[in-house]
Amino acid sequence: MTPATLTAPKQLKTTSTATTRPGGYAGNLLRVDLTRRTCRAEPWGPEMMRELLGGVGLGAMILYRETAAKGGKGNVSWDHPDNRLVLATGPLAGLPVWGTGGLTVCTIGAGTNGPTSTQANGFFGTNLKYCGYDAIMVQGQSKDWVYLYINDDVVELRDARSLVGLDTWETQGALYKETGLAGHQLSVYSIGPAGENLVRFAAIQGDYGHVASKNGCGAVMGKKRLKAVAIVKGTKSLRAADPRGVVQAAEEIAHDLRTDASARSLYEYGTLPGVVNLSKMGALPIKNYTTNLTSNVAGADMSVWEAPKLRENFDHRGHQCNACGMHHCHMSVIRHGDQKGKIVDEPEYEGWSGCGWAIGAADRDGVAWLNTQCDRACVDVNEWGWLCGWVMECQEKGYITKEQLGFELKWGDVKGSNRLLQMVSRREGFGNILAEGVKRAAEKLGGPAKECAIYIEKGATPRGHDHRSRWEEMLDTCTSSTATMETGNPVHPTEIGQPARINPFDGEQVAKYVAGLRGRRSFEDSLGICIFTSRTRLEYICRALSAATGWAFTVDDALRFGKRTAAINRATALRCGHTGAMEYPSTRYGSTPVDGPAKGQAIRAQWEKMLDTWYAEVGFDRKTGKPLPKTLKELGLEWLARDLWGKKA
Amino acid sequence: MSVLRLHPQKCTGCLRCELACSYMQTGEFQPAKSVIRVSPFEGHTSYAPYTCTQCAEGWCMTACPVGAITINAVGAKDVLDDKCVGCKLCTIACPYGTMFYDPGTRKAFKCNLCGGAPACAEACPTAAITYEDVATADWLGDFAVERTARVLAEAR
Numbered sequence: 001m002t003p004a005t006l007t008a009p010k011q012l013k014t015t016s017t018a019t020t021r022p023g024g025y026a027g028n029l030l031r032v033d034l035t036r037r038t039c040r041a042e043p044w045g046p047e048m049m050r051e052l053l054g055g056v057g058l059g060a061m062i063l064y065r066e067t068a069a070k071g072g073k074g075n076v077s078w079d080h081p082d083n084r085l086v087l088a089t090g091p092l093a094g095l096p097v098w099g100t101g102g103l104t105v106c107t108i109g110a111g112t113n114g115p116t117s118t119q120a121n122g123f124f125g126t127n128l129k130y131c132g133y134d135a136i137m138v139q140g141q142s143k144d145w146v147y148l149y150i151n152d153d154v155v156e157l158r159d160a161r162s163l164v165g166l167d168t169w170e171t172q173g174a175l176y177k178e179t180g181l182a183g184h185q186l187s188v189y190s191i192g193p194a195g196e197n198l199v200r201f202a203a204i205q206g207d208y209g210h211v212a213s214k215n216g217c218g219a220v221m222g223k224k225r226l227k228a229v230a231i232v233k234g235t236k237s238l239r240a241a242d243p244r245g246v247v248q249a250a251e252e253i254a255h256d257l258r259t260d261a262s263a264r265s266l267y268e269y270g271t272l273p274g275v276v277n278l279s280k281m282g283a284l285p286i287k288n289y290t291t292n293l294t295s296n297v298a299g300a301d302m303s304v305w306e307a308p309k310l311r312e313n314f315d316h317r318g319h320q321c322n323a324c325g326m327h328h329c330h331m332s333v334i335r336h337g338d339q340k341g342k343i344v345d346e347p348e349y350e351g352w353s354g355c356g357w358a359i360g361a362a363d364r365d366g367v368a369w370l371n372t373q374c375d376r377a378c379v380d381v382n383e384w385g386w387l388c389g390w391v392m393e394c395q396e397k398g399y400i401t402k403e404q405l406g407f408e409l410k411w412g413d414v415k416g417s418n419r420l421l422q423m424v425s426r427r428e429g430f431g432n433i434l435a436e437g438v439k440r441a442a443e444k445l446g447g448p449a450k451e452c453a454i455y456i457e458k459g460a461t462p463r464g465h466d467h468r469s470r471w472e473e474m475l476d477t478c479t480s481s482t483a484t485m486e487t488g489n490p491v492h493p494t495e496i497g498q499p500a501r502i503n504p505f506d507g508e509q510v511a512k513y514v515a516g517l518r519g520r521r522s523f524e525d526s527l528g529i530c531i532f533t534s535r536t537r538l539e540y541i542c543r544a545l546s547a548a549t550g551w552a553f554t555v556d557d558a559l560r561f562g563k564r565t566a567a568i569n570r571a572t573a574l575r576c577g578h579t580g581a582m583e584y585p586s587t588r589y590g591s592t593p594v595d596g597p598a599k600g601q602a603i604r605a606q607w608e609k610m611l612d613t614w615y616a617e618v619g620f621d622r623k624t625g626k627p628l629p630k631t632l633k634e635l636g637l638e639w640l641a642r643d644l645w646g647k648k649a
Numbered sequence: 650m651s652v653l654r655l656h657p658q659k660c661t662g663c664l665r666c667e668l669a670c671s672y673m674q675t676g677e678f679q680p681a682k683s684v685i686r687v688s689p690f691e692g693h694t695s696y697a698p699y700t701c702t703q704c705a706e707g708w709c710m711t712a713c714p715v716g717a718i719t720i721n722a723v724g725a726k727d728v729l730d731d732k733c734v735g736c737k738l739c740t741i742a743c744p745y746g747t748m749f750y751d752p753g754t755r756k757a758f759k760c761n762l763c764g765g766a767p768a769c770a771e772a773c774p775t776a777a778i779t780y781e782d783v784a785t786a787d788w789l790g791d792f793a794v795e796r797t798a799r800v801l802a803e804a805r
Contacts, residue, residue, distance in 0.1 A: 096669065172693075182693065235679070317694055318661025319661060
């Protein structure tokens with residue numbers, strides 16, 4: 001799609017609202033009240049769009065405004081009917097920038113009982129926008145199981161009792177049959193048994209393999225008895241302020257992703273290269289953080305884990321998200337072993353680690369199968385790795401007995417892991433304790449078992465790496481208000497005045513770096529774009545946004561916007577009862593590697609100093625955790641300063 | 650003449666072609682107005698684009714009672730908007746399902762090869778759609794047979 005071919009469209013049509021609504025927006029928010037069983041479209045205006053963009057920007061504000069309790073001093077809990085479940089896209093969703101089917105889920109999550117920002121892709125955002133909505137805001141609680149059906153102006157809460165008990169893939173299949181649609185004609189995001197049974201780390205899964213996985217957002221959906229959201233590919237049009245500019249920016253982003261050294265392997269193989277690359281840095285989590293040597297996993301041969309071999313082990317087909325040219329998401333058919341012939345979603349790096357290395361499994365066919373079992377049950381594959389690996393270690397050491405668990409579970413036992421997964425997602429036997437997530441289960445068992453568990457004191461768990469050699473992300477995850485990384489990995493850090501590289505084991509440098517990168521992640525997660533296709537220069541993304549909307553959006557605007565969003569989420573988190581005392585890794589998570597490339601690097605020794613530096617750099621009060629009035633005023637959040645500090649501000 | 654050659658095994662179902670096509674057709678992004686459509690196979694694991702093959706028979710042209718379908722400069726069958734009366738006979742006559750009707754404009758519309766620079770081929774990131782000087786053919790038949798065999802077997 002070179003710009004030259006797009007200069008002369010056959011006929012130009014403009015809608016009557018074109019002069020008031022910024023391009024890229026559908027123009028309506030869809031409010032769904034499950035208690036009252038009502039669905040209504042709420043138009044939103046250009047000022048609000050400019051201020052909140054979409055995604056987490058919009059979601060953070062809705063949570064702050066609508067989930068307060070006790071006159072603003074407290075917050076509703078995750079299982080309260082007044083909790084909101086915001087399923088938001090953004091201004092770039094549905095446009096021809098790569099990977100723009102994006103969905104951001106914002107809610108008070110079951111993991112931390114605090115704010116959430118978790119993303120997935122596929123075609124949710126695209127289909128929703130073409131139906132005429134930029135986001136769905138779900139509130140209340142249904143008496144019976146329902147699913148939300150959206151087809152342009154037809155929005156209905158439909159009986160989902162026949163879907164209860166089905167896993168997420170079965171649910172999508174059943175809804176295909178019910179509607180007579182298939183493929184991207186119908187985007188379905190649903191919960192499986194884990195969500196129905198309020199497992200604390202239940203995810204929302206959609207479009208075969210895309211997962212909004214963090215902070216138990218699937219449990220929130222389960223509590224509301226909302227089994228699925230099914231969106232027909234709508235027939236409405238999206239206008240861009242400068243369509244040619246959008247296409248040009250998309251081409252620039254695509255070119256950068258194809259050719260830039262830092263993005264090229266991602267372009268060719270998605271996140272598959274992560275396994276071998278991270279193992280060389282000591283950041284591949286192996287057997288519940290007990291080792292960093294791949295040779296300690298039975299049957300591990302790293303040569304077959306190189307990305308091309310990993311992909312070619314399966315009969316694979318591209319399965320891209322909206323308008324995406326990355327060779328990232330794939331569907332695979334298993335060629336060998338007892339699951340031969342099964343169709344699975346090609347695991348992301350996180351799947352290979354959570355269903356593989358973290359539990360000591362190196363059988364690629366088995367790991368790929370287990371990964372899809374997690375998606376089908378709708379559990380967060382990261383937390384699954386930490387939970388299952390923990391149970392395996394505890395059983396090896398005698399902290400959890402065979403009688404307690406009901407069977408013997410050894411390192412690398414993929415089938416046993418699936419058995420445990422089914423127990424947890426249905427809360428059967430010991431699975432009922434484990435369904436509370438790593439932190440709560442570990443605290444329940446206490447003693448030496450607790451010492452082995454990987455979690456953050458807030459109740460969340462890390463993504464699928466060994467952060468003992470990735471200190472930025474451990475600090476980011478622990479200080480985050482959204483139960484997972486809030487700043488994220490550096491992408492072209494020099495573009496925003498940060499050093500190209502730092503000493504990864506110098507706490508001071510790490511803390512400054514994490515603080516310095518702040519803002520970008522929240523901005524990206526507000527656009528309806530994929531985290532991987534936005535691994536390009538921020539300038540290009542701003543250019544795409546400006547062309548879509550007609551605003552002049554700069555890199556400075558983007559960072560400021562992101563910091564503002566993060567500050568609002570922080571205010572909600574404080575209202576939820578989060579404190580500085582929770583910003584610590586568990587004993588094992590913050591331990592020192594005993595072998596491998598990062599052997600002896602002790603993050604705990606520098607942790608307090610890192611927190612001090614981070615707080616000073618981001619302008620938050622170390623004692624109360626609040627953003628300082630000065631910080632908030634600089635971000636144009638005078639109203640939030642008054643809320644948090646009263647007249648003192 | 651050059652035609653759109655479809656390589657279904659390369660399609661990843663990203664629908665970028667639909668976006669590009671709808672932009673060329675309407676000036677807005679609206680896949681519902683695209684004249685190239687991506688269909689799923691095996692339920693959801695395989696995808697393939699399909700559009701007018703510019704077939705030699707020209708069923709749409711033959712069927713049109715008012716002579717509104719003509720052959721344009723690059724050899725594509727094209728609808729003349731000022732002649733089309735919106736009777737939809739062409740959509741019935743086309744054996745490939747690649748004639749469309751727009752209830753908004755009350756006109757038929759179809760692939761006109763973008764006047765010689767098809768936007769879908771330009772937009773496709775995997776070269777599953779190419780614009781080539783070859784004889785037109787049924788690009789999807791064998792693929793469809795292979796990829797639906799599993800689904801049909803399960804249905805039996």
